[in-house]
Amino acid sequence: MKRLLTYLKPHKWVMTTATLLVLFIIVVELYRPIIIGDAIDDYINGYYSPYTVTTEDGTGAVAYKDIYLTRETSATSDISGDADIYYQLVLYNDNYYMAENLSAEECESLKDATSDVISQYIKNDAHALSHDELRELRHYDFIGILYAAGLYLLMLLLGFVLNAVDTWMLQKMGQKIIYRMREEVFSHIHSLSLNFFNITPVGKLVTRVSNDTEAVNELFTTILVKLFKNIVKIIGYAVVMISIDARMAGISFLLLPVVAVLTFLFRFLSRKAYQITRTKITELNTFLSEHISGMKLIQIFAREEEKYQEFEKKSGELFAANWREVMTFAIFRPAIYFVSVLAMILVIGTGSASVLSGTLSLGTLFIFITYISSFFEPIQELAEQFGTLQSSLASAEKIFSILDEKPEIVNPSHPLDVTIRGRIEFKNVWFAYDKTADGEYNYILKDVSFVIEPGEKVAFVGATGAGKSSILNLIGRYFDIQKGEILIDGVNIKDIDTDVLRGAIGQVQQDVFIFTGDIKSNISLSNENISLEEIKRAAKIVNADSFIQKMPGGYDEPVTERGSTLSAGQRQLLSFARTLAYNPSILVLDEATANIDTETESIITEALEKLMEGRTTIMVAHRLSTIQHADKIIVMHHGQIEESGTHQELLGQDGIYRKLYDLQLVEA
DSSP states (O other): OHHHHGGGGGGHHHHHHHHHHHHHHHHHHHHHHHHHHHHIIIIITGGGSOEEEEOTTSTTOEEETTEEEEEOSOTTSOOOOOOSOEEEEEEETTEEEEEEEEOHHHHHHHHTOOHHHHHHHHHHHEEEOOHHHHHHHTHHHHHHHHHHHHHHHHHHHHHHHHHHHHHHHHHHHHHHHHHHHHHHHHHHHHHSOHHHHHHSOHHHHHHIIIIIHHHHHHIIIIIHHHHHHHHHHHHHHHHHHHHHOHHHHHHHTTTHHHHHHHHHHHHHHHHHHHHHHHHHHHHHHHHHHHHHHTHHHHHHTTOHHHHHHHHHHHHHHHHHHHHHHHHHHHHHHHHHHHHHHHHHHHHHHHHHHHHHHTSSOHHHHHHHHHHHHHHHHHHHHHHHHHHHHHHHHHHHHHHHHHHTOOOSSOOOSSOOOOOOOOOEEEEEEEEEEEEOTTSOEEEEEEEEEEEEOTTOEEEEEESTTSSHHHHHHHHTTSSOOSEEEEEETTEEGGGSOHHHHHHTEEEEOSSOOOOSEEHHHHHHTTOTTSOHHHHHHHHHHTTOHHHHTTSTTGGGOEEOGGGTTSOHHHHHHHHHHHHHHTOOSEEEEESTTTTSOHHHHHHHHHHHHHHHTTSEEEEEOSOGGGSTTOSEEEEEETTEEEEEEOHHHHHHHTSHHHHHHHHHHHHO
8 A cells, every 4th residue: 555655746736635625524514414414494384483573674574463573583592581561373274373462381391282271272262364464474495495305405515526626536536546557557567588488378467467557456446535524524523413412413323333243244255256257357368368369279270169167167156155245235235224224213213202301403303313323324434445456456466476586687777888799698598497396407508608790590409498599689688698698799788788788689489470550550669760761672682572562552561469360471571670670780580490391491581581681691590591591500409519610511510410411311
């Protein structure tokens, strides 16, 4: 949580304003029932208040017979006793009467009088009021009710505006924070070493960047402010209720221990349910990512049914996790509602008895009924928000686990300014991808040393696992060696900025990746510094222009993910054009012609020769016929250099190279 709150620093004023708005919103919500309660006591039940005689221009004067009366005091207060004679409205059998010439004691007794006493007053000295007389006498009650209605409407509108502004501010702030967090995660993923991607499923990373950031978004836009709002609202309800009537407030709070127990159980169960659900979502996304990418292989081996059963199992596990989460809410919400109904029964029962006994006004009872119906709502929301908070924190923890991954390849703090010409030197290089169970390095390369001069064409050959591709990865510093040195133009590659180093190396791999987009964007990789003319020139040199021009859209022809609409040879030609467009000083060909048929290979042989002109070229190939023109051929065996020389020199040595050559000659 502490780490998450650092994302709020740029938005501290927005958060402060939103918090103040929440306080105003709570005040408005607390004040609305009081408006209605006061209107009930002061205006609707206004006939309880006695009248005294006044002049025509007196405050609140209303005409009655040949005199003018004014309201003495509010319905909830005692009579001041300053006047000698009082007039009192009396409601009896749905008719209003005016009891005249009363003393202060008689007025007080009428408030709590029984029907028999009231009937006696009516018989003795009471005037039955007409509709017009009643309207005149209660003129200010009608005005007061209209005023209360207007004030209530104003509070509703004010609450609406404050809520709308608060929601808009928080949503905008939350989207900005998540935008920043999503960019931060994606940028950090780009900085991680290749070894991280070798051991981390793609679906897991997709979940972190998309699903988990959205879960954290809810924390900033909703949870934090609502937690604060509901806590303050609960305290506000409690304080106002106690200030109005402590005894009624105590009755209202009798069931709070039951709510506390239910909330504790809900928090415990919902936290576990959220954790399980997030884990199952990640597992399902990982499964989908892997199997959709490998759909061709699944169909080749007719494993659709088996994979469907695996998916059904994982989908069932997610269903069970979601169902557990739903059932937790399904039990908690009705339980809290049931407790709130019980509390309402207590309030109505005791409050009604107090109203009948005259110790509580009807308006105050209304306020308590309204408050108690709303009092348990923030408690319920608070418990649910704790669950959502746990979900957001679980997602944040997963995001931070990615952000805490340290890249194995670290850029030098003060990189040397070099212009790479292409001289490559390995000095006693030892390299391993991982360690054995005993903690020892499982070396792929062992004490490898060689020098490649600028513009020289060098090929590496050997059996699978001999260390050829590892050498290519080390030149671009995609992995760091354990012992020895790798020098480019006499400078240790650890002292060169990785962007500068890799920008000088053009690598063509056996497995070509094509992005969704069009032909030109896949050649330039959306680099704005590479013009369309340069893209076309690169494509012409490697003879890719011949098939591109035949496409309906030419260089604007759309291509799908992984280039599924292109042949293996076409994808490889695009890879050559992509490499040439970046004009590298060092060219790396890792089985670059493995997926190209003999006819296509003959087409690009001439292009390759042009591509390699003036560039240091390193080739790895199993077909020896493709590397016979190399200036030097290095034979790798079990991570060590066994032989080195030209094609003819190696044939004359009658060693590993000669055996490989003879074997391929026989196969041909």
